[in-house]
Structure formats: C-alpha cells, structure tokens
Amino acid sequence: MKPRPRTSTPRRLLSAGIGLVVLSVLVFVNRPMVAFGADALHDFSINRESYKQKYGHWSRLPVPQGFRVNAIHAALLNTGKVLIVAGSGNNRDNFEAGTFRTVLYDPAKDSFSEVPTPTDVFCAGHTFLPNGNLLIAGGTKSYEVLEKNITHAAGVMKIKNESATGGPRAFPKGTTLLSADGTAYRTRDDLTVPAATTMKHGDEVMTHAGAAEVWVDAVEEGDGPIVDHPAQYTVSGLTGADKRNIYGLADKITREKQEYGGDKTSYEFDPRTERYVRTGDMVEHRWYPTLAEMPGGDVLAVSGLDEFGRMLPGHNERYLKDQRRWVDAPELKRVFPTYPALHLMKDGKLFFSGSNAGYGSDTEGRTPGLWNLKNNTFKEVPGLRDPRMTETSSSVLLPPAQDQKVMIFGGGEVGESAVSTARTAVADLDQPAPVYEPGPDLPHPARYLSTVILPDDTVFTTGGSSGYRGGRYGDKTRSDLFNAQIYRPGTGKFETAAESSVGRNYHSEALLLPDGRVITMGSDPLYDPSGRNPGTFEQRIEVYSPPYLFKGDRPVIGGAPEAVQRGTTFAVATPDAGRVRTARLVRPSAVTHVTDLDQRSVALDITPATGGLALSVPKARGLVPSGWYMLFLTDAEGVPSVGRWIRVR
Structure with missing residues (x-):
C-alpha cells in the first residue's frame, strides 16, 4: 500500500485556529453587546402578545x-x-x-x-x-441556639409543689436550683408553680403535685454541669416544709442544640x-x-x-x-x-x-x-x-x-x-x-x-x-x-x-x-x-x-349581593350572560411554608335570568365553609371577570 500524500491539513488547521482566536477575541471584546442583544431578544420575545397569550407574563x-x-x-x-x-x-x-x-x-x-x-x-x-x-x-x-454557641449546659426543669395548703408559689427569673453534688443552675424566666390538689379515690385521699416547667442554665461554663440522666434538684433558699414539698426534676441537662x-x-x-x-x-x-x-x-x-x-x-x-x-x-x-x-x-x-x-x-x-x-x-x-x-x-x-x-x-x-x-x-x-x-x-x-x-x-x-x-x-x-x-x-x-x-x-x-x-x-x-x-x-x-x-375582553359583573346563604340561588347582573360558561366562588388564600388550607374553588350552577344570571350555591357546609369568597364568571375561552367579594353564611 502506498503511503498517502501529504496534504495541507496542518496549514488549514492553523488558519482555522487563527480564525477561531480572532473570533474569540471579537466575541470577548463584544461580550457586553452580545449579552445585550440576547437580553433584548429575550425581552422582545416575552413581551409579544402571542407569547403572553400562550405563556402569560411576569412583572416586578x-x-x-x-x-x-x-x-x-x-x-x-x-x-x-x-x-x-x-x-x-x-x-x-x-x-x-x-x-x-x-x-x-x-x-x-x-x-x-x-x-x-x-x-x-x-x-x-x-x-x-x-x-x-x-x-x-x-x-x-x-x-x-446552635450547639456551637452553647457555653452553659441547659435543660428543661419541672418544678413540683406537693403542698395543697400553701397556694401557688412564684419564683423569679434567676432562682437557683442545686443538684445533689451542689452544682448550681438558674431559671431563665419567672415561674409560678400551682398548689397541689387533693382527690378522693374510693376511701383514699390522694395528693397530686402542682407542676410547671422552665429552662435552667448552669452557673458554671463548660461540660462539668452536664447531667445525662433523670435527677432531682433542691430549690435554694427554701426551709422547713417548703424544702420537702417543692423541688425540681430534669431528665437531662446538656449542651445540645436548643x-x-x-x-x-x-x-x-x-x-x-x-x-x-x-x-x-x-x-x-x-x-x-x-x-x-x-x-x-x-x-x-x-x-x-x-x-x-x-x-x-x-x-x-x-x-x-x-x-x-x-x-x-x-x-x-x-x-x-x-x-x-x-x-x-x-x-x-x-x-x-x-x-x-x-x-x-x-x-x-x-x-x-x-x-x-x-x-x-x-x-x-x-x-x-x-x-x-x-x-x-x-x-x-x-x-x-x-x-x-x-x-x-x-x-x-x-x-x-x-x-x-x-x-x-x-x-x-x-x-x-x-x-x-x-x-x-x-x-x-x-x-x-x-x-x-x-x-x-x-x-x-x-x-x-x-x-x-x-x-x-x-x-x-x-x-x-x-x-x-x-x-x-x-x-x-x-x-x-x-x-x-x-x-x-x-x-x-x-x-x-x-x-x-x-x-x-x-x-x-x-x-x-x-x-x-x-x-x-x-x-x-x-x-x-x-x-x-x-385573550380579549373580560366578562363583567354589574351587580351582586354582598351576602348569600348556602343552598340558595342568587341573581347576578351582567351584560355578558350569553358568553359566561362557568361561575366559581374562590376562597382567598392564607399561606405559609407552602401550606394553604383556605384556598378552594366551588362551582355554582348557572341559570339564565332577566338581566343576567341566577347562581346556585351548594348547601354542604364542608364544601362551602362560611366566609368570604371571590365570585368569578368565566367565558368559553377561560377568560375570567374581576372577582366580586361575596360572603357565604
């Protein structure tokens, strides 16, 4: 087999490479103009009437x-x-x-x-x-509070009161509680602990302790005050019967995220x-x-x-x-x-x-x-x-x-x-x-x-x-x-x-x-x-x-009652009765975290009437909850009227 003759490919590639470099330089130099042109074309496209009729339109x-x-x-x-x-x-x-x-x-x-x-x-x-x-x-x-930001161990403390005769007990923010080994913790908020209650079960009288919960923070920084098991705590400053009847309980006190x-x-x-x-x-x-x-x-x-x-x-x-x-x-x-x-x-x-x-x-x-x-x-x-x-x-x-x-x-x-x-x-x-x-x-x-x-x-x-x-x-x-x-x-x-x-x-x-x-x-x-x-x-x-x-002119609601009853029919004045295909009561939204339980659209039966339409509201309360709705009339092209507020009772 004869070897192929050499061609001018390397020269053509070199020429093409030079052309690409020149073109790249031109594009780089004119990048703002190219971007401007693309943006202008995009703006032109999305603002065409035919585009909006098919896809809709956004505005800021x-x-x-x-x-x-x-x-x-x-x-x-x-x-x-x-x-x-x-x-x-x-x-x-x-x-x-x-x-x-x-x-x-x-x-x-x-x-x-x-x-x-x-x-x-x-x-x-x-x-x-x-x-x-x-x-x-x-x-x-x-x-x-993220774990990395917690310097003092903390936890939820349940303060209990076993006295039924002393009444509720109020403790100010900063009240100190002590563990069995003397480690001190302070309450984060004011707290009122209700009195205990007594109840008779058959022939036996039972006392049920009053209780209230509060955050407590360790007085000492670091891991020393951490407690990883249920424990009982005494309220500092109490004496006599109060010292026995009023105490704290906590499952754990940690430096975990709050x-x-x-x-x-x-x-x-x-x-x-x-x-x-x-x-x-x-x-x-x-x-x-x-x-x-x-x-x-x-x-x-x-x-x-x-x-x-x-x-x-x-x-x-x-x-x-x-x-x-x-x-x-x-x-x-x-x-x-x-x-x-x-x-x-x-x-x-x-x-x-x-x-x-x-x-x-x-x-x-x-x-x-x-x-x-x-x-x-x-x-x-x-x-x-x-x-x-x-x-x-x-x-x-x-x-x-x-x-x-x-x-x-x-x-x-x-x-x-x-x-x-x-x-x-x-x-x-x-x-x-x-x-x-x-x-x-x-x-x-x-x-x-x-x-x-x-x-x-x-x-x-x-x-x-x-x-x-x-x-x-x-x-x-x-x-x-x-x-x-x-x-x-x-x-x-x-x-x-x-x-x-x-x-x-x-x-x-x-x-x-x-x-x-x-x-x-x-x-x-x-x-x-x-x-x-x-x-x-x-x-x-x-x-x-x-x-x-x-998509053209919208149906017009000329008049409608401010309030209607479920299960009844009401009149709506409109010059567009002949082109209206649907009537809807749309409940307004109340939304957070993409959770919106209020919005719903209820279909109304339509009957021709003098000067407009007669619309019938379903009577099921679960279908039409009482409240305010927007009434929309829509034509065969799906074009809606402006919503008219109506209260359903």
Whole structure:
C-alpha cells in the first residue's frame, strides 16, 4: 500500500485556529453587546402578545424601601388587600430588639402601609374565620441556639409543689436550683408553680403535685454541669416544709442544640380596622402549627413545637369563634408533623395529604389519610409514590371542590436532605376506598413549590428548589427553579408557563389576587448564588399575569349581593350572560411554608335570568365553609371577570 500524500491539513488547521482566536477575541471584546442583544431578544420575545397569550407574563412589583420585609406569611383579605406578615422575619437581631413587622399591600392603589405587630407571630398558624377575620395563633417565644454557641449546659426543669395548703408559689427569673453534688443552675424566666390538689379515690385521699416547667442554665461554663440522666434538684433558699414539698426534676441537662420555642398568643386580624385584636391565649405554646377550619366555623389547632422546642405529642385544641377563646381537645388527640396540610372535605372530615414542613418523627403521623373528627378515627389513603418525600411538598383541593380530589406536588426526604422528587399524585376522596393515583411528573424535582388555584379551574405552580432551602442539588450550587407550569385537571397534564426571574424556596408564598393575577414573594435560602456565603432573604415581589388576561375582553359583573346563604340561588347582573360558561366562588388564600388550607374553588350552577344570571350555591357546609369568597364568571375561552367579594353564611 502506498503511503498517502501529504496534504495541507496542518496549514488549514492553523488558519482555522487563527480564525477561531480572532473570533474569540471579537466575541470577548463584544461580550457586553452580545449579552445585550440576547437580553433584548429575550425581552422582545416575552413581551409579544402571542407569547403572553400562550405563556402569560411576569412583572416586578416596585416595593418602596421602607416596606421591604421578610414575607413569612401572606393572606388575601376581603378588602382586596394582601397581608404580608414577617414578625421577626427569621432574624435573631429583630427578635431580641422586639422588632416585629406586618405590611399591607393594596393592589388596587399599588400602595403599601405598615401595621403595628404586637408579638412575634413568625411561624404562627392562621386561617380565615366566617366573619372574614384572619385568626393568627402561636409564633415564636425563643430562637434556636446552635450547639456551637452553647457555653452553659441547659435543660428543661419541672418544678413540683406537693403542698395543697400553701397556694401557688412564684419564683423569679434567676432562682437557683442545686443538684445533689451542689452544682448550681438558674431559671431563665419567672415561674409560678400551682398548689397541689387533693382527690378522693374510693376511701383514699390522694395528693397530686402542682407542676410547671422552665429552662435552667448552669452557673458554671463548660461540660462539668452536664447531667445525662433523670435527677432531682433542691430549690435554694427554701426551709422547713417548703424544702420537702417543692423541688425540681430534669431528665437531662446538656449542651445540645436548643430548638425554636413556641408562643401561645392568639389574635384575630380585622381587615376593616387593619389591626391585630388579642383573643384568649392558646392552651399550648405552638411554633409551626396548622390551624384548620372545622365545618361549624370553629378552628382546630394541630401540631407544633412547645415553648421548649419539643414536638407536641398529639395535643390538639379548638378555638371557639363565638367566645374568642381556646379549649383543650383531648378527644381529638392525634400526632402529625409540623404544618400538616389538612383539607376540609364536604362530609366534614379532614384529609391529611401528607404534606408538612418537617419537624416531627420520621415515621409517626406522616401517612396520608382521612381524619373523622366525630370519632377521632383515621382511614389511611395508600398508593403514594415516594412516600417519604412529603416534607416541604405542597397540596391543593383541585378545582372544582365538588370533585373532592386532592393533589400533592413534589417534596423532599425527611430532614435537611438535598433529595427531592418530581412526583405528583391525585387522591379521589369520593371513592369508597380512596388511593393516591400517579399524576404527571413536574419538570424537575421540587421542594417548596407554590400552588395557586385560578378562576378557570387550573392550578398554577411556581417557584421551589430541588435542594434543601435552595442549596446544592447534584452539581448545582443553588437549586432554585424558575420554571412555572399550569396544571389542567380536565386533561391531567401540565402546560408550560412563562419563567419567573426570582428564585423562591423556603419561606415563600404565592396567592391569587381579585383581578386574576398571582403575587409571589419571600424566599429564605441558606446560601447566596455562589454557594459559599450565607444567603439573604429575598424581598423582591413578582406578579404573574396568566394567559387568560391576554385573550380579549373580560366578562363583567354589574351587580351582586354582598351576602348569600348556602343552598340558595342568587341573581347576578351582567351584560355578558350569553358568553359566561362557568361561575366559581374562590376562597382567598392564607399561606405559609407552602401550606394553604383556605384556598378552594366551588362551582355554582348557572341559570339564565332577566338581566343576567341566577347562581346556585351548594348547601354542604364542608364544601362551602362560611366566609368570604371571590365570585368569578368565566367565558368559553377561560377568560375570567374581576372577582366580586361575596360572603357565604
């Protein structure tokens, strides 16, 4: 075989290399121009009418500097204003300074105002009451302390009083307790210990000691005062019978991490006066609780951490709305992880979708199921794929509410795991033996995904991150997701929506506005975009306009009653009666930690009437809880009217 003749390939390669170098230099020199051109093309594309009609459109809300807060909670009031609650905003300096914040945003005027905030409602629970007030209960009594910052051993001490005749005993902050070897500990707060009580059991009289708990800290620094077993302690300065009758007990005193402690204050936020109104205190201190409305309008408080950062072991309580006070509900003892998603069904049961915010046992109380409040029974709903990945997931009662279907979206492994899932699933709770059936996967695994019911019977999903608090997931230093999608229950499929420009993960919210737009806010990442430095709370606010707002004129509601009764028919004046295809009552959102139990969309039967339409409200109280709703009329193209506020009694 003859050798191949030499060619000029090396010269051609050299020429090509020179050309590439020159081109690279030109690109480098013109990089700002290239980037500018790409950005300009992107802006042109997303602002085309045809693009907005298919994908919708995002815009940035200009927030004045003085009203930028760490949005931890958000609720749409029946005045049309958005309540944005920060409390201390997950900021220890704010907590210690007593700086607690709440801001009102008025979409109609595009204005902001400040609301006096009496205590730290950071990580409280909330839900709307039938009168339109927002019940807000629990919150933060103390911030967590990491192990590396604990210099003095500490623990929870139970002070007991075995005297039934001496009355309650008050001990000031700093009271000293001594161990058997003389090690000294001091109480962190003032404390009142109730007197003992006597009870007759048959012929025998029994004394039950009064007891109260308090944090104690070792006087001496270091590991010396650590106690790893249950022990009894004497109260310094007591003499005589008091020395025998009053003493301390502690299971352990350590330098372990101290969790957030829950508060027990409770308020109704009044949309008319725009003020917090104090109610009776909760029975238990609660941090990360869920408040779930019951069919009669009272509210059930479930789960949370107590004032010492311990999970409440199934101790639930009820808010009596007519008396504005909380009472214990031992007949409804049931364990759930924190912020459990409990959806009210038409038969009055609460469906636990499995979604939760994280704290609690990694096994107990995490199984989805129907909770019967009449007899405290729980019927499990099986079939959920990735059943351990329900932490930081979201769930929603799919529209219309009459279908009684709940959908769960994404979620992550228990604890501070980077693992998450793209799984969705739907449970048809009208079935005799409901199970979760697979839904379409999300485009990416997602935690903290916000889900918002829209007036056209779709669900808008946005935000979230693949990793824990936007942290590393796979090879990414920040795992925030910017994609958004719209789920259509009728087809069981997602449709792509316009991408947002702001990442949203932990402590983020999204809710529907009366004009049909969606407002998004918050996000509390662990790290900055580099993945190396601490993150800062996201205070920018974006608003999404769904595709239906770019598809022509909207139906108009000319007149409607301010209040209607369940099970009755009412008249609505509209010049667009002939084009209206659906009528929906959409309950406003009250959302935190992507838990939103209030939002629901109820279908109304439509009958033609003189000058408009006659709309019929279902009569099931569990389907249409009493309270304020937005009435939307929607045409065949899915274009909704502006929402009209109506109170259902």
